[in-house]
């Protein structure tokens with residue numbers, strides 16, 4: 138068993154790019170779900186807005202990649218309105234249904250043959266991120282070089298994306314933190330608990346929910362951008378339902394309605410996930426037998442890992458429903 | 474019981490204004506802040522509200538009484554936009570309100586509380602109160618980011634909130650979660666929070682339910698205080714002593730309709746009211762003074 142590899146990879150999982158893009162998406166989802174109580178099950182759709190916003194600059198519009206940032210944000214604002222206008226006046230479950238469906242529609246449209254000229258079909262879009270990569274080289278973080286020492290070793294390419302990614306996490310987190318400390322955040326938290334009480338005090342619940350949905354969505358869009366920049370490509374199937382649910386899992390793990398929870402949750406999620414994956418792969422190098430019954434082959438590691446993630450979540454909900462950072466006292470007043 | 478010589482000036486004015494009003498359902502008032510006509514709401518086969526006409530006198534305390542299921546809460550819901558009427562029209566300060574959303578109703582100065590309290594249990598008591606303040610700069614997200622834009626306003630809101638909390642005797646609970654309050658304290662909090670909106674018409678749905686008797690007296694003082702500050706109060710209450718004690722005018726509902734109107738003294742002698750409560754004319758006055 139190669140423990141040094143397991144440890145190195147686990148640390149990379151903990152602070153790596155997966156944790157980064159999950160954290161950004163989770164911060165956005167936390168605005169909607171954690172603070173406002175909106176069931177957005179389509180965060181992947183917002184992420185796709187960002188990724189395709191960047192990708193389409195080169196692939197379709199033929200303009201500088203940097204235009205992709207405002208374009209992606211604009212996409213997500215439009216998507217937020219499309220999701221919100223018909224549903225935010227209705228019961229919470231309707232938003233859930235519409236968001237999950239919208240995200241799937243987006244994925245199916247962007248991977249369709251018919252719209253290949255715009256979105257590149259199932260091949261996605263590649264080769265648009267040079268202007269981002271070059272900055273890394275320019276400031277002296279050479280893409281191909283190795284930096285650091287065990288257990289922290291990264292290529293220059295990885296470091297550059299990680300630095301940018303964590304800066305985005307920090308900025309977005311601080312932004313949301315300030316908002317949630319403000320009277321605006323107070324209205325959201327009140328809506329989460331009792332919409333009618335908020336209405337009776339003269340605030341337009343619909344408008345605040347819309348703002349929350351769009352703001353959280355726009356943050357999710359940034360997550361999609363970071364992910365696309367890291368891969369240097371945009372693939373439709375990276376924005377499927379599973380992604381939304383893993384992000385939600387990571388958020389609940391960290392603790393909803395806490396900005397810190399939405400950062401630490403994804404880190405723990407990917408830390409544990411990567412550890413388990415590496416550990417189980419080492420264990421299952423040779424098929425594991427009990428008597429003459431094969432318990433696990435290396436090809437089954439993935440499935441087992443997802444099962445264990447599910448189990449962890451169940452245990453967490455039973456023994457620590459407020460997550461790692463959640464507020465136990467707040468939980469105590471659930472359902473009065 | 475309030476004696477004649479302890480009546481405040483506002484009480485005297487309000488009662489004088491109402492003295493000439495006809496003692497009959499739907500009576501016209503000299504200066505109505507709210508008037509409604511033909512308001513009807515059915516739930517399936519049940520006619521919950523069927524009000525032909527009603528007016529609420531500005532600057533007075535009006536009690537809305539009636540047996541359980543009379544339609545008092547439903548009428549509140551309709552007037553404040555929380556429920557949709559089948560038919561009817563009503564106006565607040567001369568402005569037609571049938572199609573006004575509930576939050577607009579509140580920001581126009583017509584604020585209501587709920588029979589089943591809606592304290593926001595996961596916010597602290599003081600945050601509940603601050604939420605009530607209107608026109609907060611920091612409630613726009615682009616301002617929320619910059620504390621210096623809203624901190625000063627927040628401080629003055631907090632000051633006003635603390636004053637109200639103290640007045641309602643829950644100042645010591647300031648930093649507790651509202652979920653930690655007792656049922657009666659929640660009623661008080663909700664009433665205080667509604668006042669944070671600086672309303673002109675306060676509609677209270679059973680504000681005293683679950684509040685201890687000593688504090689009830691105190692609340693009556695507050696309600697009179699609101700009127701003395703120029704507000705109009707419409708409240709639902711089952712405790713007849715309280716109604717008698719505090720209100721200038723009483724409106725009685727039964728089975729969705731308004732069956733009687735008058736001063737507390739008139740109402741306590743009205744056979745139709747006794748009938749509605751007891752379902753028989755043999756009953757003795759419910760509202761007799763002890």
Ligand SMILES: Nc1ncnc2c1ncn2[C@@H]1O[C@H](COP(=O)(O)OP(=O)(O)OP(=O)(O)O)[C@@H](O)[C@H]1O
Pocket residue numbers: 516519520521539540541542543544545546547548588
């Ligand atoms: N949402 C609803 N669905 C069906 N029926 C309703 C609904 N709300 C009220 N009702 C019915 O309308 C009638 C009036 O109810 P309402 O709550 O207005 O009475 P109330 O005068 O406030 O009574 P209480 O003094 O007990 O609070 C009752 O018969 C009630 O069953």
Ligand SMILES: [Mg+2]
Pocket residue numbers: 545546547588678
């Ligand atoms: Mg009622």
